[in-house]
Amino acid sequence: MRSDAAPVHPVAIVGGGFSGVMTAVHLAAKGVPVALIDGTGRLGRGVAYSTREPVHLLNVVTAKMSAWPDKPDHFSQWCADDGLSFAERRAFGRYLGDQLAQADGVTPIEAMAVAAKRVGDGWLVTLSDGQQMEASALVLAQGNQPPTPFPGSAGLPEQLFINNPWSEAAHAAVERVAEEGSDVLILGTGLTMVDTVLSLAAAGHEGRITALSRRGLIPRPHVHPPRPPVPVSLDEVPHGNVIALWRWLRRRSAEVGFQAAVDALRPHTHAIWQQLGEREQRRFMRHARPWWDVHRHRIAPQVAEQLKDMIAAGQLEIVAGRVRRLEADSDQLRVAIARRDGREALREVGVAFNCTGPLGDLRRTADPLLRGLLEDGSVRTDAFAMGLDVDSRSRAGNGVWALGPLTKGRYWEIVAVPDIRHQAQAVAADIHEELVTHV
Numbered sequence: 001m002r003s004d005a006a007p008v009h010p011v012a013i014v015g016g017g018f019s020g021v022m023t024a025v026h027l028a029a030k031g032v033p034v035a036l037i038d039g040t041g042r043l044g045r046g047v048a049y050s051t052r053e054p055v056h057l058l059n060v061v062t063a064k065m066s067a068w069p070d071k072p073d074h075f076s077q078w079c080a081d082d083g084l085s086f087a088e089r090r091a092f093g094r095y096l097g098d099q100l101a102q103a104d105g106v107t108p109i110e111a112m113a114v115a116a117k118r119v120g121d122g123w124l125v126t127l128s129d130g131q132q133m134e135a136s137a138l139v140l141a142q143g144n145q146p147p148t149p150f151p152g153s154a155g156l157p158e159q160l161f162i163n164n165p166w167s168e169a170a171h172a173a174v175e176r177v178a179e180e181g182s183d184v185l186i187l188g189t190g191l192t193m194v195d196t197v198l199s200l201a202a203a204g205h206e207g208r209i210t211a212l213s214r215r216g217l218i219p220r221p222h223v224h225p226p227r228p229p230v231p232v233s234l235d236e237v238p239h240g241n242v243i244a245l246w247r248w249l250r251r252r253s254a255e256v257g258f259q260a261a262v263d264a265l266r267p268h269t270h271a272i273w274q275q276l277g278e279r280e281q282r283r284f285m286r287h288a289r290p291w292w293d294v295h296r297h298r299i300a301p302q303v304a305e306q307l308k309d310m311i312a313a314g315q316l317e318i319v320a321g322r323v324r325r326l327e328a329d330s331d332q333l334r335v336a337i338a339r340r341d342g343r344e345a346l347r348e349v350g351v352a353f354n355c356t357g358p359l360g361d362l363r364r365t366a367d368p369l370l371r372g373l374l375e376d377g378s379v380r381t382d383a384f385a386m387g388l389d390v391d392s393r394s395r396a397g398n399g400v401w402a403l404g405p406l407t408k409g410r411y412w413e414i415v416a417v418p419d420i421r422h423q424a425q426a427v428a429a430d431i432h433e434e435l436v437t438h439v
Contacts (some may be wrong), residue, residue: 010435012125013098014143014369017046019404019420021100022067024376026428028105031434035135037349039128041111044100046143047166049093051316053144055198057086059191061218061226062418067099069421084225086300098115109133114368118378121400122191137431139283140379140388140402144364144415152326153354160333161326163354164410165192171199173351178203182350185335189318192355195273197316210347211314212337213356216320217294221304223259228233230256234268239275242284262295266418273412276278278383286382296413319345320424358405361385373400382409393422393430401427 011027013020016038024034036043042050058065063083066074069392076083078095100106112128115189146164152160162170177184177200184200186193189211197209211218215416238244252261284292299307310316320340327334333352337345363370364379371431373379379396382389387406388396394410395403403423405415413419 009033009107010114010135011035011081011137011139011431012037012116012123012133012135013141014038014125015046015139015143016040016043016108017048017141017143017404018067018096018417019143019424020139020141021046021048021096022421023141023403023428025067025099025103026425028103028429030428030432031105032428032432033105033107035107035108035109036126036135037113037125038113039110040395041110043108044097046096046142049196051089051097051204052087052171053195053199054090055202055301056089056195057223058089058092058299059086059299060088061085061222061420066163067096067417067421074296076406078322085304086222088129090159103350108225112369114370115372116378117376118399133361136399136435138400139427139431140370140373140396140400140406141366141368141404142406144405145362145367146359146386147354147356148359148361148364150323150356152323153352154334156326156328160328160331161353161354162351163195165355166355169275170353172197173353174199174203177207177350178205179269180204180350182206182332183208183210185333185345185347186211186355187210187323187347187352188355188357189216189218190293190301190355190357191297194219194303194307196353196355197310198303199308201306201310204320206315207217207350209310209315210319210337211316211355212319212321212323214320214322215290216318216340216342217290218307218318219294219297219299219304221301223257223299224301227257227260230260230264231267232264234271237265237268237272239272240280242276242280244289244350245272246288258295259298266413269413270411274410275325281384288335297416313315321345362406384409394427395430399434401431 005221010032012036014037018332023247024036062076062079066072068074080153098105113125115126125133136227148353149163162173193211232420252262321337322336325336332348335347363385380389386408390396390402390407390410394401406421407414
């Protein structure tokens, strides 16, 4: 497949966040040269760890955030930390950058991969700057996709409605409303809402913040210091039925506390998810997912306390309901809300942030590389279109692997460092074996 026009790399990894960086580092340790492609300006950190805000903390204690599966205290030693604190996310970004800087054989490429087509047994990858490269293996590690445009937001002024809460426009909007003192609407009450509220508070915003979701559920805080683990074996957990699993979890929570009960499932979540079957998986996503998310994806105790204080002061209101209407009125956004309790509410805000979570249907992705690979059949979505259809080795097709959130359909719990670090190591080993086998 060698071409005089395009440089050749054994492996091209698309995405410079945790998934891509650690896969590259593991491959480099095996002597496999890698091109790490990311044109977002966040190479080596990704979206999650490129925040500028010191108030954005990790949602897991440092003792559990090692990038290396076989070195559990690696990050806490890097931090010179006791392992029980919740470090700043930007500190983890620096740590991840250090792992990349120490890897010999990784070539960072600050451009976007916009297309990839098969050439012989490998790939020809086209970059946003017009350059091309050849690779024997292609790794898709783009992470979460930006949210789906919120219904009814089309045509609204960009300064009044922020669809991507991780964008530069979002940062500018936070600074603007903090200076103006205007009220804010946040659509969604999960972890992204928490980040946005913290950013507003750090910027000195004193207006009213309304956070809206269908159920009005917010992430639970970690019990701190953590209680001793209460492990269970996979055989002790009900298989194949969401209701049976939910009843077991409620009983277990009453015995040992919800955090210990949920954490005990952590080593088994991939197996539990796969044993549910497609029908029960759909039932879980439709009915149980919001409750699971707020108990599973928790926040640091000091963050929870800050939110509690803001709610008590009337600065932050958590509302269960839905948006009925969005209208731009001069420099304000008028929002009609149908509350879950049947009451109607009207808000006039300086900006609304779409914090409903990442793109849920990969068929609607705006990523040109993913879109092209889906259209030509090189990869396909999973049964729910949450991500890509992958096998037990995270292979999405011949010579193409996927990691992290792109593999949620198979693994479900694959968005956090403790899960992805094992996947990155396994994918690197599989690629190395594949390349060696075909030499």
